[in-house]
Amino acid sequence: MSGMYWKQRHFTIGIIGTTLGLGVVYFLRKYGEYKIKKITGYGLRTFGDRVVVVNSARECEVVAENLLRKCADFRVLGFDCEWVSDARRRRPVALMQLASEDGFCALIRLCHMKQLPEGFKEILEDATIFKVGVVPYDDAAHLMQDYNIRVSGCLDLRHLMRRSGTLSHGGLSGMAENLLGIELDKSWHIRCSDWEVPVLSAHQVQYASQDALVAVAIFSKLIKHELRPWWHIWGPKQPKWSKVVELCQNYIDVKYKDKPKQGKSAHATPQDGSGQVLSQANRHIIKPGSRAYSTRQKPLYDNCILQAPDGEVLSTCDHKKAEWYLLKKLGVKVCDNPLTVQLNFEPSGRAVDEVGQYYTQEKANHCVVCGSNKSYIRKNIVPREYRRHFPVVMKDHISHDVLLLCLDCHLKSNSFDVMLRQQLAVECSAPIGRYDDVKMLDVPDLKCVRSAARALLSSGRNAIPLMRRKELQEIVLQHFGVESGTELTRDMLQKANDVVVSVMNGNYKPHGLRVVMYFSDPKNGGLMYLEQRWREHFLATMCPHYLPALWSVQHNHQRLKQRIHQGHIQPEEVGFAGIKLD
Incomplete structure (x- = not known):
């Protein structure tokens, strides 16, 4: 009896010991790395040679090779930029920070370099290497504007935070505190310090490196949370990269909107990552909620058929156009399904070659990128801000350049378009959102007068200190040329409140017009090259799988040449197109 008792006791002790052992292994597996990194601060307090300050192109080449090796398997880099503001205006980016997952960080001092080596540009342009951070897309836009450096593969960490249901306030600092237990130094006197100084201080180096290091650490933490369930004790330390790509692909190069509006589908940001909201990249991008961003309630393509008097198919069209020909008695109905109208007059042109045949084929009502047919929006492949200035x-x-995209693909495509617009802005000296691209200019003195009048009108008599009230009254009196000390009437205040503070900018030429003017010179390729470039950009960035048959990047170019040979168009009329006649 006693032998059986001791055997059962040993067996029970063994089970308890095994369970405790597994528990310890699980704890170390799940939390050990986190605790260790919390203590060391992800390398934030011990620099050594883990943080490298790069001042020359030669040093940059060495760092580029190092970063490529470090992200060979885990293709993620923490990404951030710093710059100096002068009189509330941003100067060119002075410092770019890139950090790998193992704690290495490179601080690239762009202000001390004339240009980056090609090897480093390739890292930045490689969309398969994720550049993670908070609002990395804005930093990428600044690099494009300042140095013509295109950064692809940007991923805003807030997308993953929202997907995981872990909402955090305070940007990267809040994420670091909530996820990593790290309190970042966000002192304003360091954040706003001179990043263009000859030598960075130790405090500047620490401040600059911490953002990039913490960004990649947060990314690693979030994907492990998503891809390694709590019960997966014996799983690999890092998830398979293919799984990481699958998790993140919908968020790459897509801006994050902090407070999406509720209601319409175009405003909502689903928790499962099936849709994203693209913030207005700049004032030229169409705002969500506008007509172009509203998903269609009806199919775009009705695929009604127009025929020539001899029965030859001219094109497909919508019901409204087909019924217009019938209403005007310009044609007769041939059949109802599909609605076919035969014209009773000879059309000015017929379907010739692939250009004409493109318009005779039936087109499907689905997204040309992913094939979704649940909802779709018209996408102008050549943006209207350029097309409107074409001859x-x-x-x-x-209509060849108007395709259907689902909401997700439409938003992603627009985010890619911003990058090409920035390139064209540099190439064509066509700034976006600067002095020459602003139609109306504010007059500071008049704004000051209006502001003073509004303050005096809206505030009670004793709400503004006496000295300040007198200053505001003097501003308004000087505007009307009245002597100081004169009583200020309410009528004068009302007139000052209604003063127009903006004037027409005589140098105004919108970005789109400047780009079209630049390419109108055949020496710069011609407008056909600009048209083709936007089409190729769409193919390269979106990789559409469901394009209509006969869709071409050179659509209509051959037809223009034929019309010149036929005498329908004079060569001088299309010299700006860049056509080379045989």
Whole structure:
């Protein structure tokens, strides 16, 4: 009896010991790395050679090779930029920070370099290497504007935070505190310090490196939370990269909107990551909620058929156009399904070659990128801000460049378009959102007068200190040329409140017009090159799988040449197109 008792007791003790052992292994597996990194601060307090300050192109080449090796398997880099503000205006980016997951960080001093080596540019342009941070897309736009450096593969960590249901306030600092237990130094006197000084201080180096190091650490933490369930004790330390790509692919190069509006689907940001909201990249991008951003309630393509008098198919069209020909008695109905109208007059042109055949084929009502047919929006492949300035002879057949995209693909495509617009802004000296691109200019003195009048009108008699009230009254009196000390009437205040504070900018030329003017010179490639470039950009960035048959990057170019040979268009009328006649 006693032998059986001791055997059962040993067995019970063994089970308890095994369970405790597994518990310890699980704890170390799940929390050990986190605790260790919490103590060391992810390398934030011990620099050594883990943080490298790069001042020359040669040093940059060495760092580029090092970063490529470090992100060979885990293709993620923490990304951030710093710059100096002068009189509330941003100067060119002075410092770019890139950090790998193992704690290495490179501080690239762009202000001391004339240009980056090609090897480093390739890292930045490689969309398969994720550049993670908070609002990395804005930093990428600044690099494009300042140095013509295109950064692809940007991922805002807030997308993953929202997906995981871990909402945090305070940007990267809040994330670091909530997820890593790290309190970042965000002192304003360091954040706003001179990043263009000859030598960075130790405090500047620490401040600059911590953002990039923490960003990649947060990314690693979030994907492990998503891809390694709590019960997966014996799983690999890092998830398979293919799984990481699958998790993040919908958020790459897509801006994050902090407070999406509720209601319409175009405003909502689903928790499962099936849709994203693209913040207005700049004032030229169409705002969500506008007509172009509203998903269609009806199919775009009705695929009604127009025929020539001899029965030859001219094109497909919508019901409204087909019924217009019938209403005007310009044609007769041939059949109802599909609605087919035969014209009773000879059309000015017929379907010739692939250009004409493109318009005779039936088109599907689905996203040309992913094939979704739940909802779709019209996408202008050549943006209207450029097309509107094209000459009349190049505005024919523009429906070729109007394709259907689902909401997610439309938003992602627009985010890619911003990068090409920034490139064109640099190439064509066509700034976006600067002095020459602003139609109306504010007059500071008049704004000051209006502000003073509004303060005096809206505040009670004793709400403004006496000295300040007298200052405001003097501003208004000087505007009307009245002597100091004169009583200020309410009528004068009302007139000052209604003063127009903006004047027309005589140098105003919008970005789109400047770009079109630049390419109108055949020496710069011609407008056909600009048109083709936007089409190729769409193919390269979106990789559409469901394009209509016969869709081409050179659509209508051959037709223009034929019309010149036929005498329908004079060569001088399309010299700006960049056509080379045989």
